Amino acid sequence: MSEIKSVAIAGASGNVGPHVLKGLAEAKFQVTVLTRSKKPGAYDSSIRVIEVDYTSVESLTAALQGIDALVSTVGGTAIESQTTIIDAAIAAGVKRFIPSEYGNCTTNPKLESFPVYSSMAKIRQHVQEKAKAGKITWTVLACGGFLDFLFARPILFDFGNHKVTLYDEGDNRMSSTSLPNIGKAIAGILKNAAATKNRIVRTSEIILTQNKILKIAQGLRPDIKWEINTVQTSSILKEGLEGISAGDFSTPTFMKIIISTALAGDVYGCAYDETDNELLGIKELTEKDFEKLIAERLG
Ligand SMILES: NC(=O)c1ccc[n+]([C@@H]2O[C@H](COP(=O)([O-])OP(=O)(O)OC[C@H]3O[C@@H](n4cnc5c(N)ncnc54)[C@H](OP(=O)(O)O)[C@@H]3O)[C@@H](O)[C@H]2O)c1
Known part of the structure; x- marks a missing residue:
């Protein structure tokens, strides 16, 4: 496979996109940003920014001329529109497509028909069919929960109020990686295009459990009294699925499905014992680094 030099990002203005943009720029790829609407001063002047219509193959094909790889970091309702993005990428001669997934267990076949996961499975199937026909290649990055989100938001722990709800007994293992x-x-995938062709690539900076965090927190601050509750991931998942069946498409309902599967440990393969960290140049967190992260949250 010839070298990838020119890379486009779709959705660079969201949560994940800016970090992908930085990673690509630091690795010296020529970067083009695709956006629904240009905002003055949003990107460095060295970055080419093109306005696109994600519902139009023609608009996307025109924007993707001369692009070797397309990294999608789109969110929300745009996840499903990636079939159009893929068709345009093929029409423009793009060699590699990375869909917007960046998940924990998004690639687990057991979850393919579940809300949230089904859209991602549909996109994977679409690109895989095209790849089988030799029209494009793909890579999916599985990275676990975003470490930054898990520590900044009351997902695993409510550090601010010293409360924790342990999923199952708190020992479920989960991979996690920081946004940077x-x-x-992503840059590592594209620098190693042949070794990452048509496969799921896994990265994990740390495999954590809620009990591991709790033990470190209690060791660092024995003065804090934690309010501890427990829930079963299977009941939270049931609640989420029943909510969707009843027509409740609210964020909390979707979050029930995401959290109960991502925190179900080995049930959905959320802890990556084997990773591509070395190939991608990702260093794992040391116990000391992890303790520092927790100490920062404890104040
Ligand atoms: N593993 C985890 O813990 C975790 C956590 C969060 C997210 N994720 C995954 O990461 C991926 C990116 O998520 P994100 O939170 O970065 O996405 P996001 O911030 O919601 O959206 C990213 C960008 O997509 C573009 N976009 C295009 N069409 C859109 C539409 N119809 N609605 C909304 N945005 C649209 C927007 O850029 P423009 O305005 O410039 O067009 C937007 O800034 C998703 O696949 C998500 O599932 C994983």
Whole structure:
């Protein structure tokens, strides 16, 4: 496979996109940003920014001329529109497509028909069919939960109020990676295009459990009294699925499905014992680094 030099990002203005943009720029790829609407001063002047219509193959094909690889970091309702993005990428001669997934267990076949995961499975199937026909190649990055989100938001722990709800007994293992390293991993994929062709690539900076965090937090601050509750991931998942069946498409309902599967440990393969960290140049967190992260949250 010839070298990838020119890379486009779709959705660079969201949560993941800026980190991917930084990772690609630092790795010296020529970067083009695709956006629904240009905002003055949003990107460095060295970055080419093109307005696109994600519902139009023609608009996307025109924007993708001369692009070797397309990294999608689109969110929300745009996830499903990636079939159009893929068709345009093929029409423009793009060699590699990385869909917007960046998940924990998004690639687990057991979850393919579940809300949230089904859209991602549909996109994977679309690009895989095209790849089988030799029209494009693909890579999916599985990276676990975003470390930054898990520590900044009351997902695993409510550090601010010293509360924790342990999923199952709190020992479920989960891979996690920080957003800057996701950007670095994407650059690593494209620098190793042959070794990452048509496969799921896994990165994980740390495999954590809620009990591991709790033990470190209690060791660092024995004065804090934690309010501890427990829930079963299977009941939260049931609630989420029943909510969707009843027509409740609210964020909390979707979050029930995401959290109960991502935190179900080995049930959906959320802890990556084997990773591509070395290939991608991702260093794992040391116990000391991890303790520092927790100490920062404890104040
Ligand atoms: N593993 C985890 O813990 C975790 C956590 C969060 C997200 N994720 C995954 O990461 C990926 C990116 O998520 P994100 O949170 O970065 O996405 P986001 O911030 O919601 O959206 C990213 C960008 O997509 C573009 N976009 C195009 N069409 C859109 C539409 N119809 N609606 C909304 N945005 C649209 C927007 O850029 P323009 O305005 O410039 O066009 C937007 O800034 C998703 O696949 C998500 O599932 C994983």
